[in-house]
Amino acid sequence: MFRQMIPFNDLKAQYQDLKPQILERINRVLEHGQYVMGPEVNELEGKLAALVGTKHCVTASSGTDTLLIAMMALGIGFGDEVVTTPFTFIATGEMIALLGAKPVFVDIDPRTYNIDPRKIESAITSKTRAILPVSLYGHCADMDSINEIAGRHELPVIEDGAQSFGSTYKGRKSCALSTIGSTSFFPSKPLGGYGDGGALFTDDDQLAEVMREIRIHGQARRYHHKRIGINGRMDTLQAAILLAKLERFDWEVGQRRAVGAGYTAMFSERTPDVVVPCIEHCNTSVFAQYTIQVDNRDAIAKALNDHGIPTAIHYAVPLHLQPAFRAYGYRDGDFPVAEAVSRRVLSLPMGPDLLEHDQRRIVEALVAALH
Numbered sequence: 001m002f003r004q005m006i007p008f009n010d011l012k013a014q015y016q017d018l019k020p021q022i023l024e025r026i027n028r029v030l031e032h033g034q035y036v037m038g039p040e041v042n043e044l045e046g047k048l049a050a051l052v053g054t055k056h057c058v059t060a061s062s063g064t065d066t067l068l069i070a071m072m073a074l075g076i077g078f079g080d081e082v083v084t085t086p087f088t089f090i091a092t093g094e095m096i097a098l099l100g101a102k103p104v105f106v107d108i109d110p111r112t113y114n115i116d117p118r119k120i121e122s123a124i125t126s127k128t129r130a131i132l133p134v135s136l137y138g139h140c141a142d143m144d145s146i147n148e149i150a151g152r153h154e155l156p157v158i159e160d161g162a163q164s165f166g167s168t169y170k171g172r173k174s175c176a177l178s179t180i181g182s183t184s185f186f187p188s189k190p191l192g193g194y195g196d197g198g199a200l201f202t203d204d205d206q207l208a209e210v211m212r213e214i215r216i217h218g219q220a221r222r223y224h225h226k227r228i229g230i231n232g233r234m235d236t237l238q239a240a241i242l243l244a245k246l247e248r249f250d251w252e253v254g255q256r257r258a259v260g261a262g263y264t265a266m267f268s269e270r271t272p273d274v275v276v277p278c279i280e281h282c283n284t285s286v287f288a289q290y291t292i293q294v295d296n297r298d299a300i301a302k303a304l305n306d307h308g309i310p311t312a313i314h315y316a317v318p319l320h321l322q323p324a325f326r327a328y329g330y331r332d333g334d335f336p337v338a339e340a341v342s343r344r345v346l347s348l349p350m351g352p353d354l355l356e357h358d359q360r361r362i363v364e365a366l367v368a369a370l371h
């Protein structure tokens with residue numbers, strides 16, 4: 001029997017649902033013609049700050065540029081060190097390196113896959129300028145413990161919340177948990193646009209002002225440049241699309257949580273051989289990815305693909321073993337937890353529009369592939 005490929009992340013269903021609002025919003029921008037820093041950018045920043053619960057939101061061109069802008073605003077540069085996790089998307093470590101600073105990796109907690117706070121303190125030196133935890137797969141890092149360590153050393157904390165926008169940590173929202181929160185609106189992220197985009201969040205007036213300036217070539221007034229910056233603005237069209245998508249976001253967050261809980265319940269019932277995500281009882285996850293651990297990961301991925309079920313690996317090579325970071329001299333074995341996990345993780349189709357019968361089909365195929 002021919003069975004259709006299940007989408008890994010069904011963005012078409014979402015578009016069909018929001019089509020009139022999205023087209024209306026796009027059309028309004030095309031008509032008013034303020035394609036760069038139009039009124040939708042300001043409107044979006046107001047709504048996002050209210051949603052997250054911070055005083056300021058600064059939108060930007062991507063979740064990579066937000067990390068760059070945040071670290072530039074904190075004055076991080078050549079010879080500095082930033083403590084971060086090796087088990088993340090490249091951008092986290094890459095922007096540290098781009099500024100001439102050194103990514104100082106710290107191994108992860110084997111249950112949550114986030115930076116292990118117990119290992120942070122020994123990585124701090126006189127050159128450390130910030131701690132940059134990542135809230136991987138949509139579940140926040142242990143921000144209270146991280147903030148406590150940072151406070152003792154008077155260091156700022158940037159949460160890379162590119163995957164966790166919409167999730168909560170002890171009742172508070174991701175991106176509102178530290179000095180600066182950074183997120184991405186890449187299409188496949190929990191809140192995704194139709195291109196690149198990102199946002200920064202802070203309660204600090206001064207930092208917000210500096211980040212706004214850096215976003216536009218370091219200018220406070222047009223053609224008057226106080227500092228070095230970048231072209232890091234979000235397009236008005238992306239802001240308009242995100243405004244339309246925000247209407248459905250609360251529902252989507254609820255769906256994501258339900259789909260995640262559904263997978264976990266089904267696997268727990270069927271097999272002891274799938275390690276399901278660990279969500280701390282005080283937190284919620286938006287499941288940017290629903291990622292399990294299995295033995296024989298690659299064989300299982302192939303079997304699923306043969307059944308029309310796409311999978312992905314987030315991430316097969318930890319950052320310290322990426323050729324791009326060769327110059328720092330990290331070696332195989334430096335971060336054994338991240339290395340072990342990178343050989344076993346497998347992300348399954350996920351999204352607010354994943355149908356329950358498709359989810360059952362995925363679980364059945366995976367259980368069959370295990371045995």
Ligand SMILES: *Cc1c(COP(=O)(O)O)cnc(C)c1O
Pocket residue numbers: 062063064065088089091092134160162163184185186196197198
């Ligand atoms: C996606 C992602 C980024 C980068 O976001 P872009 O908008 O794609 O530049 C940074 N960090 C993490 C953890 C991500 O998942």
